[in-house]
Amino acid sequence: MTRVIVEDTEFESIDEYIAALKAWEEFRAPFKIQAEVLAEEFIDSLHKQGLSKRTINKHQMNIEMFIVYLTQYTDADDFATVRKGMVNTEFLQWYRRKVLNRCDPDSLKSTTRKFFKFLAEEKGIYNKKVLGKPQR
16 A cells, blocks of 8 residues: 655555645635635725726735735734734745746735735735734
């Protein structure tokens, strides 16, 4: 029988590994759906602000990659509890390793900052770890 070892986890067979992947996807599905909906609403808000198509496209690509990172490579399940390091350092490192595209750290930070401001202002999801204490 073939054993499968992924990182520090050992599976008795490929079928067991595939079953574990499916279970993880099902477990993550609600957060993934929420994240995708919020990302679409974020992009709609950028259109309403009158930003250029090029700028919106860049933000859209960045936020889509951020959602992939959060939903597939972290255990985050709520935007209010995402750590600042996940948004800045860890996401940027992941992007450099996994995405076949020129990395623009300033663009990634700008997009994620705008996204978390959108969540706070439009959706009532305030993450003080990412945005700091609320301004009065």
